[in-house]
Amino acid sequence: MSGGRYRVVIIGAGIMGLSTAWHLAKAGITDVLVVDRGYLCGGASGRNGGGVRAQFSSETNIRLMRESIEICRNFAAEMKINVWFRQGGYLFLTRTKQRARMLEASAKLQRDCGLETRLLSPAELRDIVPEIDPTGVELASFNPGDGVVFPWPFVWGYAKAAKDRGVEIATFTEVEGFATKNGRITGVRLVRTRHDAIVAEDRVERTTAAGPGPRLDPARTRVIPDDAERLEVECDTVILCAGAWSPSIAKMLGIELPNKPHRHEICSTEPLKPWLGPLVADLTDGLYFSQSMRGEIVGGIAVEPTPEGINQRSSAQFLATYARSLVRAVPSLTRVKVLRQWAGCYDLTPDGNPIVGRVDGCDNLVMACGFMGHGFMMAPVMGRLLAEHVATEETTELFARWNLRRFREGKLLSESMIIG
Amino acid sequence: MASRRIDVRAVSKDPTGQVLRALYAYASPDAGAPCTIEHDGRSIAAREGEPIALSLLGAGVDTLSRSVKFHRPRGPMCLRGNCEGCLVRVDGEPNRMACAAPARDGREVRSQNSFPSAQLDVLRVTDWFFPKQFDHHHLMVRYGTTINEVMQSFARKMAGLGTLPERPAEAPLPEEIDCDALVVGLGPVGLSVALALAGEGLSVCAVEEEPFAGGLVRDSLQWHSRDGERLCGAEASDRDLAKLRAAGVSVRLSASACATFDDGTIVIQSDRALWVRAKARVFTNGCHESVGAFGDNDLPGVYTARAAARALRYGVRVGESVLVCGDEDPALDALSDALSAVGAKVHRLTEGERLLEATGSSSVSGALVGRDERSAHKIKCDAIVASTSRTPAFELAGQAGVEAAQDLDRQCFASWADELGRTQRSDVFVAGSVAHGGRSPVRESAVARSVRDYVTKGRVR
Amino acid sequence: MSAKVLLCRCEDVTLAEVEHAIESGQHDIESLKRFTGFGTGWCQGKQCLIACARVLAARVGELPLAPVTPRPPVHPMPLGMLASLGDAVSVDRVASERASEDEGER
Ligand SMILES: Cc1cc2nc3c(=O)[nH]c(=O)nc-3n(C[C@H](O)[C@H](O)[C@H](O)COP(=O)(O)OP(=O)(O)OC[C@H]3O[C@@H](n4cnc5c(N)ncnc54)[C@H](O)[C@@H]3O)c2cc1C
Numbered sequence A: 001m002s003g004g005r006y007r008v009v010i011i012g013a014g015i016m017g018l019s020t021a022w023h024l025a026k027a028g029i030t031d032v033l034v035v036d037r038g039y040l041c042g043g044a045s046g047r048n049g050g051g052v053r054a055q056f057s058s059e060t061n062i063r064l065m066r067e068s069i070e071i072c073r074n075f076a077a078e079m080k081i082n083v084w085f086r087q088g089g090y091l092f093l094t095r096t097k098q099r100a101r102m103l104e105a106s107a108k109l110q111r112d113c114g115l116e117t118r119l120l121s122p123a124e125l126r127d128i129v130p131e132i133d134p135t136g137v138e139l140a141s142f143n144p145g146d147g148v149v150f151p152w153p154f155v156w157g158y159a160k161a162a163k164d165r166g167v168e169i170a171t172f173t174e175v176e177g178f179a180t181k182n183g184r185i186t187g188v189r190l191v192r193t194r195h196d197a198i199v200a201e202d203r204v205e206r207t208t209a210a211g212p213g214p215r216l217d218p219a220r221t222r223v224i225p226d227d228a229e230r231l232e233v234e235c236d237t238v239i240l241c242a243g244a245w246s247p248s249i250a251k252m253l254g255i256e257l258p259n260k261p262h263r264h265e266i267c268s269t270e271p272l273k274p275w276l277g278p279l280v281a282d283l284t285d286g287l288y289f290s291q292s293m294r295g296e297i298v299g300g301i302a303v304e305p306t307p308e309g310i311n312q313r314s315s316a317q318f319l320a321t322y323a324r325s326l327v328r329a330v331p332s333l334t335r336v337k338v339l340r341q342w343a344g345c346y347d348l349t350p351d352g353n354p355i356v357g358r359v360d361g362c363d364n365l366v367m368a369c370g371f372m373g374h375g376f377m378m379a380p381v382m383g384r385l386l387a388e389h390v391a392t393e394e395t396t397e398l399f400a401r402w403n404l405r406r407f408r409e410g411k412l413l414s415e416s417m418i419i420g
Numbered sequence B: 001m002a003s004r005r006i007d008v009r010a011v012s013k014d015p016t017g018q019v020l021r022a023l024y025a026y027a028s029p030d031a032g033a034p035c036t037i038e039h040d041g042r043s044i045a046a047r048e049g050e051p052i053a054l055s056l057l058g059a060g061v062d063t064l065s066r067s068v069k070f071h072r073p074r075g076p077m078c079l080r081g082n083c084e085g086c087l088v089r090v091d092g093e094p095n096r097m098a099c100a101a102p103a104r105d106g107r108e109v110r111s112q113n114s115f116p117s118a119q120l121d122v123l124r125v126t127d128w129f130f131p132k133q134f135d136h137h138h139l140m141v142r143y144g145t146t147i148n149e150v151m152q153s154f155a156r157k158m159a160g161l162g163t164l165p166e167r168p169a170e171a172p173l174p175e176e177i178d179c180d181a182l183v184v185g186l187g188p189v190g191l192s193v194a195l196a197l198a199g200e201g202l203s204v205c206a207v208e209e210e211p212f213a214g215g216l217v218r219d220s221l222q223w224h225s226r227d228g229e230r231l232c233g234a235e236a237s238d239r240d241l242a243k244l245r246a247a248g249v250s251v252r253l254s255a256s257a258c259a260t261f262d263d264g265t266i267v268i269q270s271d272r273a274l275w276v277r278a279k280a281r282v283f284t285n286g287c288h289e290s291v292g293a294f295g296d297n298d299l300p301g302v303y304t305a306r307a308a309a310r311a312l313r314y315g316v317r318v319g320e321s322v323l324v325c326g327d328e329d330p331a332l333d334a335l336s337d338a339l340s341a342v343g344a345k346v347h348r349l350t351e352g353e354r355l356l357e358a359t360g361s362s363s364v365s366g367a368l369v370g371r372d373e374r375s376a377h378k379i380k381c382d383a384i385v386a387s388t389s390r391t392p393a394f395e396l397a398g399q400a401g402v403e404a405a406q407d408l409d410r411q412c413f414a415s416w417a418d419e420l421g422r423t424q425r426s427d428v429f430v431a432g433s434v435a436h437g438g439r440s441p442v443r444e445s446a447v448a449r450s451v452r453d454y455v456t457k458g459r460v461r
Numbered sequence C: 001m002s003a004k005v006l007l008c009r010c011e012d013v014t015l016a017e018v019e020h021a022i023e024s025g026q027h028d029i030e031s032l033k034r035f036t037g038f039g040t041g042w043c044q045g046k047q048c049l050i051a052c053a054r055v056l057a058a059r060v061g062e063l064p065l066a067p068v069t070p071r072p073p074v075h076p077m078p079l080g081m082l083a084s085l086g087d088a089v090s091v092d093r094v095a096s097e098r099a100s101e102d103e104g105e106r
């Protein structure tokens, strides 16, 4: 890539951007450039827990995620790369009466939509995971079709398939600004980044500039040398899939987004022989954990208060909170060891639902951001819907509902089965 | 499985007496009392407190486990908690490092991830089935979803090392420590920085993950002078440690700084967690060691030079017939002499030769050496000591926010710091071989002064 | 010779695998790590990071500018002990003190 013109420029080579690129290519639109400021899997798509489930509390989400589960099942055979999708089910726990009523209502809705969701008493819970301590659990629900994937190969699978069909993917290439004319984007300004600049973001907000070594701009906590290569590409349509970085990019166009980046931490343990079937999620404190194909227990928990802003550093508060909740749920894990802790950013909207579709006042910009704890599982379906939207220019009912303008109009949506 | 315990009375060829002195900890009357541990159903004679890995090695057992995918045999390689070779189940707890777990009477040690035993694991076929690499990304993706799912459920059964512990364990309450400075790593540099900090009037907590102080000095087989006396590494280190304690430093041994955050550092000391809130953190935690890249470099019986020296200190020789090779390293000569002194046959390479491959089925039985593959010839040996350049352990300082960058001289990554130990973070200091350029000789007193300036004035300059 | 050269022992990653991954386009250390899985096992890179970085350097000309991001913990930590830390770590004393100290320097 060295300047030039593209029909579509996708900002962000996370799962959302790449799934969209692949679906565009599949629909015959191959004149596509995907840019990412870092390496593949550097954003939330490479940092998540890989949970894929259809147990939601709104019909829209249940139906979208059913399709996603089907895509996950066939991904390895279709895209020729293993994503280790394992359908061990999702086991939701609640510890309050009020949440138990909610769980009952959701389970009913899920069954009406064709899922096999069952409600379980604390005693029945142990039929599924004998190691769980049911003390204090009010009610549980289980859908055997839910599961877990390994996120990285999912990202590579889309990237390779899109490339094979002619899509260009430029990593270490960051969007710095736009050229606009009459409310349309005419060009995207890009700069080449460096690996040390990207990892710096995980490291520190520097307090003082003592000592040798390249200095970081404290506001952006990373290095872009003055002599970095810069270029501009022209395009017809821009799709913004930059996850938690989306608000800062929209700002370059004068668009204020209501979503805010929030750190979400996660960790994994030493690998153990398989013992845990489902992903277990406690709706009361936001704990979730599952066993990966390699045998590690991978999980996280919501920690209050989470700092707002791009922050991918680790905290002791998370470790202690997570460990306490996890060993309460499974006491025999006390001697199991944490091997690695890391963090990514949720892209939190005021109503917990994403922002998808066209943006009023910027004709050729399409958004796909505002995803939080379930953005990964959304992407296989969202990519298809976004590609159809760009190819046909038709707006579906879903895209109208999830449009940015709902915040201006005060029409917030709801989804109560959100974890983490 | 012949015993590899050294009989101190039989040490010969030790003209300066330095080998016998190095064995002092082992030979001294207060070295651990005899005890018995259980290994895969077999009783092994051990000494209370010594690393289990050395109890087993002393009894001739060097194959402890099997690798995660190929089921290749594995054994202790570094003897200092930096590899995975010694992972075993100890008293029902999976994945304990046998080199860090102390022997105690009746301890039950089991090998993992092998069937029927670590010595003879039938799942080794995986290793032969995938002669070059294990391409897990594309395994069985060509035959449709159903076959792929069968492969996956098999792969899941094969994954993982240990099994879930049967019982929970109570963790004792954590200890909270507030201090001016936390020093991580009590090698020679850490010892003197900590001492200098105490001299500056600061309250100092110093942690060391090993059960002893001294780092490389402790494991060395040369003489060291202290207060005009000639001492072995262990004696010199203990002398330094005593001075540190006398200066009022709170010293924690067997205490690993595992994770460090802006608001504190988690240290695991034996079975208890410490939460250390220090105004300044000083990292003097040195380097990692490895054996380098050659054929079957993971075979049990391949050791770092440091590991072989450490085994000696515990009265164990790594082999009867040992190939000692590696980068230009004066310590290798001392190690070779010591191994000969304790009765091992030592092989060295001639000019221009290198180690090409370790040979043996479940542990080392020989080595292929030569200038290139064509001129290769075989040496019969039951252990290989391969030393390579040491690489800075930048990870902890990195967690604290100190940049690790290329160190082109050493071809590795190291923590950025200036000659006064200061880094990009005003509250974090780095000194010794973990720092960029190695910074040797380190001016410990200057480092201590920059820490003092920060702690007392709240800033570096 | 049929022997394997192990660059990452914990995850059984061979020299051949790392070379193959570089050839297939993994030209930065983060991607190489994720694609081969080196550094994701028990030792978290203490042994293998530098070995793989040097192989990468030999192919692309120079050692990477920075290593992969070091993440806690450097040694595995038992969940039970972390759980016991609960109350201790929730007090953010030193951090807030430090923040106010550093304020003046920005
Ligand atoms: C810890 C954690 C656990 C999670 N668990 C789950 C789960 O179990 N299940 C699930 O479904 N979801 C989960 N999620 C959410 C999910 O990971 C995200 O919603 C999803 O990956 C978002 O994908 P994305 O492509 O939109 O964003 P990202 O993957 O973040 O991609 C955005 C990309 O944009 C790039 N970018 C940013 N700025 C620029 C710029 N200026 N120029 C060019 N490129 C730029 C970034 O480098 C990045 O690669 C989790 C998230 C986290 C953090």
Ligand code: FES
Binding pocket: B053, B075, B076, B077, B078, B079, B080, B081, B082, B083, B084, B085, B086, B097, B098, B099, B100
């Ligand atoms: S970790 Fe025990 S021998 Fe390396």
